[in-house]
Amino acid sequence: xxxxxxSEPGQTPTPHERRYAVGIDLGTTNSLxxxxxxxxxxxxxxxxxxxxxxxxxxxxxxxxxxVGHDAMAVAHEDPLNTIASVKRLMxxxxxxxxxxGKSLPYEFTRGDSAMPRLRTVAGERSPVEISAxxxxxLKKRATEILGVDISDAVITVPAYFDDAxxxxxxxxxxxxxxxxxxxxxxxTAAAIAYGLDKNPQGIFAVYDLGGGTFDISLLRxxxxxxxxxxxxxxxxxxxxxxxxxxxxxxxxxxxxxxxAGHRQIRCLxxxxxxxxxxxTQAERAPLHIDLGHGKNWRGELKxxxxxxxxxxxxxxxVSPCKRALRDAGIRxxxxxxxxxxxxxxxxxxxxxxxxxxxxxxxxxxxxxxxVVAIGAALQADVLIGNKRDEEMLLLDVIxxxxxxxxxxxxxxxxxxxxxxxxxxxxxxxxxxxxxxxALLIHVVQGERELVSDCRSLARFELRxxxxxxxxxxxxxxSFQIDADGLLSVSAxxxxxxxxxxxxVKPSYGLTDNEIExxxxxxxxxxxxxxxxxxxxxxQVDADRLMEAVRSALTADGALLNIVxxxxxxxxxxxxxxxxxxxxxARVKQAVKxxxxxTQTFAQRRMDENIRKAxxxxxxxxxxxxxxxxxx
Amino acid sequence: xxxxxxxxxxxxxxxFIEKRGKGEGLRLGVRTSGCSGKAYVVEYADKIxxxxxxxxxxxxxxxxDAKSLIYLDGTELDYTREGLNEGFKFNxxxxxxxxxxxxxxxx
Numbered sequence: 001x002x003x004x005x006x007s008e009p010g011q012t013p014t015p016h017e018r019r020y021a022v023g024i025d026l027g028t029t030n031s032l033x034x035x036x037x038x039x040x041x042x043x044x045x046x047x048x049x050x051x052x053x054x055x056x057x058x059x060x061x062x063x064x065x066x067v068g069h070d071a072m073a074v075a076h077e078d079p080l081n082t083i084a085s086v087k088r089l090m091x092x093x094x095x096x097x098x099x100x101g102k103s104l105p106y107e108f109t110r111g112d113s114a115m116p117r118l119r120t121v122a123g124e125r126s127p128v129e130i131s132a133x134x135x136x137x138l139k140k141r142a143t144e145i146l147g148v149d150i151s152d153a154v155i156t157v158p159a160y161f162d163d164a165x166x167x168x169x170x171x172x173x174x175x176x177x178x179x180x181x182x183x184x185x186x187x188t189a190a191a192i193a194y195g196l197d198k199n200p201q202g203i204f205a206v207y208d209l210g211g212g213t214f215d216i217s218l219l220r221x222x223x224x225x226x227x228x229x230x231x232x233x234x235x236x237x238x239x240x241x242x243x244x245x246x247x248x249x250x251x252x253x254x255x256x257x258x259x260a261g262h263r264q265i266r267c268l269x270x271x272x273x274x275x276x277x278x279x280t281q282a283e284r285a286p287l288h289i290d291l292g293h294g295k296n297w298r299g300e301l302k303x304x305x306x307x308x309x310x311x312x313x314x315x316x317x318v319s320p321c322k323r324a325l326r327d328a329g330i331r332x333x334x335x336x337x338x339x340x341x342x343x344x345x346x347x348x349x350x351x352x353x354x355x356x357x358x359x360x361x362x363x364x365x366x367x368x369x370x371v372v373a374i375g376a377a378l379q380a381d382v383l384i385g386n387k388r389d390e391e392m393l394l395l396d397v398i399x400x401x402x403x404x405x406x407x408x409x410x411x412x413x414x415x416x417x418x419x420x421x422x423x424x425x426x427x428x429x430x431x432x433x434x435x436x437x438a439l440l441i442h443v444v445q446g447e448r449e450l451v452s453d454c455r456s457l458a459r460f461e462l463r464x465x466x467x468x469x470x471x472x473x474x475x476x477x478s479f480q481i482d483a484d485g486l487l488s489v490s491a492x493x494x495x496x497x498x499x500x501x502x503x504v505k506p507s508y509g510l511t512d513n514e515i516e517x518x519x520x521x522x523x524x525x526x527x528x529x530x531x532x533x534x535x536x537x538x539q540v541d542a543d544r545l546m547e548a549v550r551s552a553l554t555a556d557g558a559l560l561n562i563v564x565x566x567x568x569x570x571x572x573x574x575x576x577x578x579x580x581x582x583x584x585a586r587v588k589q590a591v592k593x594x595x596x597x598t599q600t601f602a603q604r605r606m607d608e609n610i611r612k613a614x615x616x617x618x619x620x621x622x623x624x625x626x627x628x629x630x631x
Numbered sequence: 632x633x634x635x636x637x638x639x640x641x642x643x644x645x646x647f648i649e650k651r652g653k654g655e656g657l658r659l660g661v662r663t664s665g666c667s668g669k670a671y672v673v674e675y676a677d678k679i680x681x682x683x684x685x686x687x688x689x690x691x692x693x694x695x696d697a698k699s700l701i702y703l704d705g706t707e708l709d710y711t712r713e714g715l716n717e718g719f720k721f722n723x724x725x726x727x728x729x730x731x732x733x734x735x736x737x738x
Contacts, residue, residue, distance in 0.1 A: 003711065003718030004673040006647055006657065012672040039675065040650045147716040 003147070006038040021152035021181060021384040022142045023189070023376025026134065026169065028087040028238060029211025029343065031055050032370060033138040034377035035146060041193070041377040043370045044145050052369060053141075057133045058082040059122035067137040076266030080107060081120045085240060086134075088212050089116065089127040090172075091165030128171045135176035153178045154380040156372050158213045159185040159231035162445060163457065163487055170486075181383045186210075187217035188228060189375030190341045193366055196221060202336035203229070205324075207354050207362065208372075209317060210342035212238040216321045218328045218335070230327035232320035237313065239276075239344035245309045246272035246301065254289050254297035264292070275301045276310075280346055307349050314353050321357055338362040343369050402479055402487060405442035405451045407432060414479045426478040428494075435467040439475060443489050443502070462491040464498040538587040542579040545591055546572060549598055552605060559604045571597040634659065634686045634693050634700075636708035640719060641689030643710045648675065648691075655679055656692025659708070660699040669702065673719060701725075 023041075025032045030052040034043040043051045050069065058071035059081045065071075075082040083106065094108070094116045107119040117124040135155075142150045155178075157169050166183055173180045187206030196204055201221050208215040215233035247268040250256070256264070267290065275285040279301065289297040325332060340362045344350060354362050366374065403413035406429075415425050431439065443458045444451055465473055474494040481487050490501030549572060557565065571594035578590040636644070648654040660672035676694040679685060684700055686693045695703055706723040 003713060003716055003720055004671060005718050006644075007672075007674045009658070009674050009677055012660075012662075012670075012674055038647050040647060145716060147713075 008039060019152070019384050020142075020146050020148060020150055021154065021380035022138075022150055023373050023378070023380045024135065024138055024153050024155045024178075025186070025189075025370075025373035025376060026087065026131065026155055026157075026172075027055055027210055027372075028085050028213060029055060029240065030369065031134050031138060032373035033142050034370070034373040035142060036377050036381035037146075041374045041381070043373050043377075044142055046141055053134065053137060054084075055087065055134050056082060056084045057086070057130050059120035059125065061121040065122065065133050067133050076263055076270060079262040079266050081122075083118060083120070083125075083130050085212055086127050086130045088236065089118075090131060091162065091168035092116070092127075128168050129175060131169070131172035132175035135173055135178055139176060139178060151177065151179050152181050152380065152384055154182050154184050154189075154376045154383065155180055156184050156186045156189050156376050158208075158233065158235060159187055159215045159217050159228070160213065160233040160235045162455070167486065181380055184376055184379055185215075185217065185228065185231070186341065186372045187215055187231070187339075188219065189372045189379065190339050191219050191375065192378050193371045193375035194339055194363060196337070196339075199336075203328075203330060203334055204337045204339060205321075205335045205358060206339045206341060207317070207321075207345065208233075208341035209344040209350060210238050211240050211344070212236070214238060214317050214320065216317070216324045218324050218330070220328075229330075230324040232324040232327065234316060234320055237316055238342070239273075241313050242276055242310045242344065242347075243269050243272045245313065246276055246306065249301070249305075249309055250287065250289060250299075253299055254291065256289075256291065276306060276347075279303050279306050280348065310347070310349065314350055317353070318357060332358050335360070339371075340364045340368050341371050402443065402445055402457075402481075404429075404477060405444060411444055411446070411451055414477070415481065424478060424480040426476050429475045429477055430471050431465065431468065431473045431475075432470055434470050436470065436473070437465045437467055438463045439465065439491065441477060441489065441491050441500075441502075443487070457487070458489065458502050460489075460491075460500055460502040462493065462498065462500040464496065465493050466496050535582055535584040535587070538584050538591065539579050542575055542587055542591050545594060546575055546579075549594065552598075552601065556601075556605050556608065559608060560601060564600065567597050568594070568601060632704040634684075634695055634703055634706050634708070636688045636691070636693060637710065638689050640708045640710040641691040643719070644691040651675060653677065656685070656694050657708075658694045659703060659706075660696055661702040662699075671721060672699070 020035055020037075022044075023034045025034075032043050032051060032053065034041055045051045046053070046068075053068045054072040056068065056071040056075060058066040058074065058078060060066065071082055072084070075084060108116045109119050109124055115126055115128075117126050118130070139150055139153075153173065155169060155173055157166055161169070169183060170180050187208055190206050190208065191204060196202070196219070199221055204219045204221065206215070206217045206219065208217075213233065213235050214237040215231065217231045218229040220227045220229045247265070250268055250272060251258075256268070271287060271289060275287060278285040282303075284300050284302045287297075287299045287301060289299075291297055321332075335358050338354060338358045338360060340351070340354065345354075345362075345364070345368045351362060351364070401413045402415045403411045406412045412427070414427055415423060429439070439462045441460050441462060442451065442456065445455045445457050462475065465475070475491055476494060477489065477491045479487065479489050486503075488501060488503040490499060492499045549568065553560075553565075553568070560568070571590070575587070575590040575594050578586045581587070644657045648656070654675040654677060656676050658672065658674045658676035660674075661669050662672055676692075679694055680696065682697045684695045684697065686695070693708065702725050703723060705725065706721055709720045709722060711717065711720050
């Protein structure tokens with residue numbers, strides 16, 4: 001029997017067409033999945049009632065990887081195969097990772113693309129594949145809870161993510177079999193969760209200090225429409241860094257050498273995190289550290305000691321806040337409300353700093369760990385068409401300027417940072433040599449003036465320019481960014497109309513072979529999924545037919561002779577047996593057979609019913625023009 | 632005859648309406664569609680129409696239009712959990728057969 005959820009007035013879905021879309025907060029430390037049911041957005045728990053899924057994946061030498069709490073529990077025993085904070089590696093090149101790698105206990109290898117890979121017992125895995133395991137786990141949880149297959153999702157990303165990181169997130173969703181309705185900036189999601197759109201207008205700051213990233217966003221609300229005025233942040237600052245700072249303090253205090261093994265670093269980080277969390281409530285946290293070889297170290301961390309360790313980190317959030325205010329052209333006292341997001345904002349010291357900076361108490365009613373997922377679920381619900389009246393329009397901005405290389409290795413910015421998207425802009429360029437027939441277009445991202453200081457995104461050539469004197473050709477270069485922040489660039493020579501374009505495939509890129517392999521895997525699974533659905537449909541059909549035939553036999557069994565009855569009962573038995581199996585074609589055949597076996601029976605029942613209905617009446621009594629009454 | 636709901640269902644209705652911030656009660660209805668002829672409607676009711684029937688049960692209201700009542704009379708609405716999934720369940724004596732998943736039915 002179906003279970004029903006409450007819909008908005010006039011919005012009850014047609015049977016079998018109920019659509020759910022989930023919101024996913026794919027976090028550095030923890031991930032969550034949320035969904036709107038009966039008009040209320042809630043995060044979805046696992047069987048044990050836990051909402052947060054630790055973003056930890058453990059690869060085993062055989063079988064499926066373990067994701068979440070079970071992986072985290074053994075992380076310190078199997079550090080090389082247990083990958084945490086993989087979000088930090090998304091879309092990063094090998095050079096970026098080499099720097100990060102010093103503080104991460106993993107073994108990196110260089111694959112056949114620029115994307116780094118991590119060596120595990122299950123083979124080499126890319127950050128995209130590891131993230132996909134987390135998404136798969138969340139997808140499975142949502143499918144089990146909602147009772148329908150979930151494929152549409154809004155996934156949140158830090159506002160600071162560049163194109164490569166956004167594309168990597170989309171790739172991970174694709175590998176996990178999720179259709180990304182939209183990538184949504186995390187702060188924007190938080191603002192939706194707080195229903196800030198219900199205000200007539202205002203300027204809001206979203207202060208997001210998560211496990212691995214810090215974001216500050218300034219949103220302007222005007223007539224129910226959000227516009228992101230500015231974003232700033234630090235994509236390598238968060239609660240994890242606090243854990244590292246505390247762990248280093250413990251190492252110094254306990255006299256542990258810098259060459260501590262991977263396993264010991266894991267244990268220390270776990271103890272450091274526990275102490276930090278305890279100090280949210282308590283004034284002091286006891287520490288018992290296992291030094292190995294049967295030795296122990298006992299000590300304690302006081303709250304003011306913790307503050308001394310983390311203050312420099314909290315202080316690092318101030319300059320992005322100032323930068324965002326400057327970009328938005330406002331002062332701190334013009335902000336009408338501040339929203340806190342991310343587990344690290346539970347630390348009383350962080351709240352103090354935020355109130356101090358903005359001169360007001362921040363909003364923190366919604367669990368700061370869940371607020372982003374909840375906002376994403378609300379947005380997903382709108383995008384899939386479950387809301388009619390409240391159109392929510394969101395404008396996002398690009399985090400870094402996009403431009404072209406011009407003569408002399410300089411950057412010509414086409415779209416400045418913090419421009420709202422989607423956006424399309426064009427600029428005319430010309431040739432610099434007589435008779436020049438080709439132009440190299442080099443797309444770069446960044447704020448600096450020299451190409452060498454910016455990030456190279458793509459290069460392509462426009463050929464076939466008619467030979468003209470230098471400066472006579474008109475070449476229009478158009479930049480287009482879609483709602484997900486992904487860029488395509490085209491160039492067109494205006495007189496001849498020759499054209500060339502590129503969809504920016506970020507330079508960290510998966511090679512075609514890697515993409516092909518991952519797609520092939522998802523297709524393999526698609527086959528299984530499809531077969532399972534077909535079987536289920538046939539079984540439903542079979543059940544309905546058997547039910548109808550049995551009730552007909554009970555009602556009008558007398559119309560049949562023994563041979564006919566045996567034929568039908570044989571058909572029923574065959575169908576029942578087929579239905580219990582898992583051969584879709586066999587069920588289908590048995591349904592057809594039973595259907596045929598009962599045709600004479602059905603015909604006779606109809607005749608009998610008409611005979612009964614007509615008995616004792618004259619034809620004139622029937623008004624033949626009357627509509628057939630509903631069954 | 633009337634339409635009733637269990638204590639569990641009424642609590643859910645009250646909670647959902649409280650969280651939503653508005654609504655008179657739960658509107659139940661029937662419309663023609665689906666693979667077995669008719670389908671249930673389960674919605675928030677923002678206003679009560681003149682020919683609506685209103686049933687109060689454990690502090691929550693069920694609102695049913697006169698046409699749908701023919702197919703729903705005697706129904707008890709429950710709120711149950713099946714595995715990880717949970718939701719409202721119709722115990723409707725008028726139903727003769729329903730489709731495999733129970734989202735649509737025939738009277």
